Amino acid sequence: MGPKHLFSGKRRVEIATTIAVGNFNSGSTALRMLSKECGCRVGAITISYVLERDFRRIKQAEKAETVEAKRRMVEVARAITLAQQEFLVAEGGPSSVSGGF
Secondary structure, eight states: OOOTTSOOOHHHHHHHHHHHHHHHHHTTHHHHHHHHHTTOOOOHHHHHHHHHHHHHHHHHHHHHTSHHHHHHHHHHHHHHHHHHHHHHHHHTSOSOOTTOO
């Protein structure tokens, strides 16, 4: 709503900040409440979309918090580190050394 490469007035920046903070704290429900506060009519389709979007967001967050998901994240991080180490060994060490010309 307020891209960095375009000039945005104070009011637009305040609105974009309010939307971002509300979305972070309350999910899509905050956008519905903000629309209602601004005097925009909120229809049934918007309400169902907001509820579905929040449901998917919460379900995904709960899934990411499981023990299995955390175990997979650790395995992926270890695999990446191992692949980087193997690459460095195959290439003959780091490409740049501090103080080396």
